Amino acid sequence: MLLEPEGGSGGGKGQGFEVQKSGDARVCLIGYPSVGKSSFLSKVTKTKSEAAAYEFTTLTSVPGVLEYEGAEIQVVDLPGIIRGASEGRGRGRQVVATAKTADLIIIILDATKSHQQREHLERELEAIGIRLNKERPNMSIKIKKTGGIKLNCLTPPKYIDEKLVTSILKDYKVHNADVMVRDENITVDDLIDVINEQHVVYTPCLYVYNKVDSVSLEEVDRIAREPNTVVMSCELDLGIQDVVEEVWYRLDLLRLYTKRRGTAPDFREPMVVRHDSSIEDVCNSIHRDFKFQFKYALVWGSSSKFGNAPQKCGLNHKVHDQDVVSIFTK
The missing domain is CATH 3.10.20.30 (Beta-grasp domain)
Structure with missing residues (x-):
């Protein structure tokens, strides 16, 4: 079921975008236009997401259901991301916000293009508060009414101290709190994520390189050895079952x-x-x-x-x- 976004004062309702969550888990497909998201969705579900060899074929969220090992896994094909998505370009903010609801994100990449595509997509998701393949920082902040800010830890953290923690918390209008750090490698970015935890999600991510039939065997071997990565060719039906099995493993149902x-x-x-x-x-x-x-x-x-x-x-x-x-x- 597609949910219509509310119409603003500037006009009527736009295309349906949000997808009602259903099934035993949700997987979101993220990627630049024309990398094969729609083709993959059509291969693993009964949904026929429109696919073509030109950009921006998919303009709204398209859900399908992957039936595997007795589970019904909702797979959502999100519109292709363009650069600047996290700032709202190309409806990108809606795309990445929908991805926040996923139990697993699949970033589909083009094996014939540069490695920068992966870095750019990671940056867009990072900017909207999605942390890929990371655990929540092992620390807690308990707000108090009085007593100032106190930093408690078993081992002194390497990258922050009480003075820095106090300064950052005061920037967020927090003047009294007990901060418990259980990991000596906690960074300033980790601290800020915990302060803003209602806006940050920690989501497992699988990187899937499509079009491996168009690169050399040596390049396929190099890509396949990257962490959290699977390779496939939707065109030749190669590796698609490997992706499905890895999805099942990552969801840990x-x-x-x-x-x-x-x-x-x-x-x-x-x-x-x-x-x-x-x-x-x-x-x-x-x-x-x-x-x-x-x-x-x-x-x-x-x-x-x-x-x-x-x-x-x-x-x-x-x-x-x-x-x-x-x-x-x-």
């Missing part, structure tokens, strides 16, 4: 099989939940009020401490991939 009392587990259609999910999350996936009728659960699989025998557990039990779960209610 869990498949659970449900079991009713007195019956065998249903292995045909798994329930798909996020990594690090608990039995409570499983209940919420069924219905948000289901946990209030919860009595206990039986779990078979690698999360059970009894091996192949079931473990009786409560709402806080963490499930593992391919566990069998039976939930009992009051």
